[in-house]
Amino acid sequence: MKRLQLQRWSSSVLSPQARAGSRLPRRIQHGLRYQSTNPFPVTDAEAEQLFEEEPSRSSIRPSQISKHALPSPPVEAARESAKLAALHARLYLPSRLPLETLGRTLVDESADPNANFNNESLATLGHDLLTQYTSEYLICTYPRLPMTVIFAAMYAYVGPKTLAAMTNEWGVELAAAPGGEVDPGHLQFRRLAPGTNPNETPMRTDRRWEEQTWRRSVTSKVVNDNVFGDPVRASVNPKLLAKAAAKNTAGVSAEEASAQFVRAVVGAIYLHAGRPAAKRFFEQHFLSRHLNISDLFNFSEPARDLARLCARESFEPPVAKVLSETGRLSRHPVFVVGIFSGKDKLGEGAGSSLLEARSRASVAALKAWYLYSPMNVRLPNSMEEDGAAPWKPVHVDLGEVIV
Amino acid sequence: MASTLATAKRPLLSLPFLSPSSCELMPLTSRRSQSSYRRTKQRLRVKPDASFGPSMTQVQGDHIVYNPPSSAPSVYHTPAKFLPNDDIRRSLRTDASVTHRNSTDITSPNETPGLKRYHLNPSDVLEIRRLRTSDPLTWSRSKLAKRFDCSPLFISMVCGASPEKKEMQKQVLEAVQSRWGTKRRMAREDRKLRKESWGRDC
Numbered sequence: 001m002k003r004l005q006l007q008r009w010s011s012s013v014l015s016p017q018a019r020a021g022s023r024l025p026r027r028i029q030h031g032l033r034y035q036s037t038n039p040f041p042v043t044d045a046e047a048e049q050l051f052e053e054e055p056s057r058s059s060i061r062p063s064q065i066s067k068h069a070l071p072s073p074p075v076e077a078a079r080e081s082a083k084l085a086a087l088h089a090r091l092y093l094p095s096r097l098p099l100e101t102l103g104r105t106l107v108d109e110s111a112d113p114n115a116n117f118n119n120e121s122l123a124t125l126g127h128d129l130l131t132q133y134t135s136e137y138l139i140c141t142y143p144r145l146p147m148t149v150i151f152a153a154m155y156a157y158v159g160p161k162t163l164a165a166m167t168n169e170w171g172v173e174l175a176a177a178p179g180g181e182v183d184p185g186h187l188q189f190r191r192l193a194p195g196t197n198p199n200e201t202p203m204r205t206d207r208r209w210e211e212q213t214w215r216r217s218v219t220s221k222v223v224n225d226n227v228f229g230d231p232v233r234a235s236v237n238p239k240l241l242a243k244a245a246a247k248n249t250a251g252v253s254a255e256e257a258s259a260q261f262v263r264a265v266v267g268a269i270y271l272h273a274g275r276p277a278a279k280r281f282f283e284q285h286f287l288s289r290h291l292n293i294s295d296l297f298n299f300s301e302p303a304r305d306l307a308r309l310c311a312r313e314s315f316e317p318p319v320a321k322v323l324s325e326t327g328r329l330s331r332h333p334v335f336v337v338g339i340f341s342g343k344d345k346l347g348e349g350a351g352s353s354l355l356e357a358r359s360r361a362s363v364a365a366l367k368a369w370y371l372y373s374p375m376n377v378r379l380p381n382s383m384e385e386d387g388a389a390p391w392k393p394v395h396v397d398l399g400e401v402i403v
Numbered sequence: 404m405a406s407t408l409a410t411a412k413r414p415l416l417s418l419p420f421l422s423p424s425s426c427e428l429m430p431l432t433s434r435r436s437q438s439s440y441r442r443t444k445q446r447l448r449v450k451p452d453a454s455f456g457p458s459m460t461q462v463q464g465d466h467i468v469y470n471p472p473s474s475a476p477s478v479y480h481t482p483a484k485f486l487p488n489d490d491i492r493r494s495l496r497t498d499a500s501v502t503h504r505n506s507t508d509i510t511s512p513n514e515t516p517g518l519k520r521y522h523l524n525p526s527d528v529l530e531i532r533r534l535r536t537s538d539p540l541t542w543s544r545s546k547l548a549k550r551f552d553c554s555p556l557f558i559s560m561v562c563g564a565s566p567e568k569k570e571m572q573k574q575v576l577e578a579v580q581s582r583w584g585t586k587r588r589m590a591r592e593d594r595k596l597r598k599e600s601w602g603r604d605c
């Protein structure tokens with residue numbers, strides 16, 4: 001497979017200043033900003049005009065703007081920031097990823113609405129990469145996981161809470177308020193106004209049946225919702241979006257801004273250093289986090305589910321047998337019950353009553369079924385490498401038990 | 404003088420500090436001394452379990468001692484029955500490697516499940532429905548199950564209770580629960596929560 005020209009592709013996403021080896025002379029860049037990035041609130045008419053003249057956005061408007069007038073730090077400030085260089089070194093980022101791009105990943109959309117200077121495009125790419133790698137890993141490693149558990153595991157690996165915790169662990173500090181004079185090593189975003197509820201997002205959806213309190217099935221989540229099984233926001237007219245961005249009234253929570261930053265870092269690594277580096281970064285920073293998947297299960301009727309499973313797979317019906325017990329007539333008895341199908345033991349559980357022990361044993365048996373993992377797990381993204389062995393399909397079976 | 408008289412009234416055995424071998428400030432537990440060292444050491448010298456030693460069949464050379472501590476089995480160890488047919492571990496796990504007891508001589512807590520009989524025909528089902536809707540007070544689930552020789556679960560699968568019966572049952576339950584005090588109510592709620600935690604295994 002021919003090596004892809006990432007540098008050429010990335011030119012549409014990266015701003016001209018951030019590109020390494022840009023042919024533009026440095027002295028033009030100095031003290032200039034390529035776009036109309038007015039930090040002051042723009043009126044609606046102006047915003048509409050801005051949106052209309054989208055094709056001519058890259059026209060150079062040379063005007064000497066002071067640092068304090070810019071909504072986010074200028075690009076050349078990235079070379080002078082000690083914090084940014086320290087973050088680059090601490091994360092062991094590839095040297096092909098310039099400091100300017102790392103500085104750009106730290107500017108949230110709420111701080112700088114200009115798409116050439118904020119991290120939104122990088123974060124979109126990074127989010128897609130993260131969710132693809134994580135879902136590939138989960139589905140290939142545990143091919144029998146129920147869909148709800150996959151959603152929960154996805155949220156645990158690349159959900160916003162995890163990404164915010166990673167930002168904290170990486171030692172990224174949050175700027176009190178965005179601005180051109182801020183050190184580019186700080187994460188810059190416009191904070192929520194005091195008193196607003198961060199969880200109360202305008203969750204209007206395209207589907208009107210979502211407005212009602214109907215029960216939403218897992219299948220509906222797979223088809224309509226995002227990778228975590230949460231409802232997605234309705235698609236909004238981009239004109240309205242541009243208006244809202246120009247008004248710059250709404251802030252974001254620190255969690256959301258941190259998550260966008262981590263996604264943007266992954267996207268930037270992919271663009272500058274290539275796919276192998278992005279995969280390595282994902283394995284070292286995301287897959288290395290410990291997640292006990294067996295804790296994500298919750299069964300309401302485990303014994304019934306196990307009976308259905310055995311009937312479906314044409315095993316003998318499960319029978320619970322007491323393996324050992326102590327203190328049956330005392331206040332704290334302990335029973336150890338095993339679930340047998342024919343001669344094979346499927347699961348074992350201990351409890352203070354026979355019912356509890358049987359229920360726990362059924363849970364253990366069901367978890368043992370769902371947490372089956374093949375021997376030599378190979379992910380589909382390994383096929384992207386040169387000279388990869390032919391692909392063998394992953395294990396697929398009838399799916400989760402539906403009663 | 405008054406204090407010595409008071410101590411003399413108490414039984415001597417309950418005052419261990421009066422014994423000559425220990426001083427006054429010593430705790431009540433026995434302390435190892437030169438005279439008792441050998442005896443204590445001998446008691447601690449327990450013969451190792453047979454599973455630690457080399458078995459008769461093994462050669463008396465280097466070998467692996469596999470003696471895991473007693474603990475609940477991990478759910479990540481898939482039983483051989485749950486492995487797909489093309490998995491290589493299925494053939495590796497033979498009967499010799501599984502050392503659990505023969506499952507036939509373990510008693511079951513409840514009776515062995517009998518075979519399904521399928522002895523009711525559609526006319527019986529219609530009869531069940533008619534009885535339960537016509538006189539729900541007399542023909543409860545358990546009575547119907549007894550008469551038709553099936554389980555109460557089957558009755559509920561065949562027909563549900565009428566809304567009036569449900570309302571009546573709800574009122575009965577509310578009347579019973581209104582007599583509960585704080586303790587009983589909390590104990591019941593705790594029991595429910597504990598039962599829910601069985602499925603989460605925590």
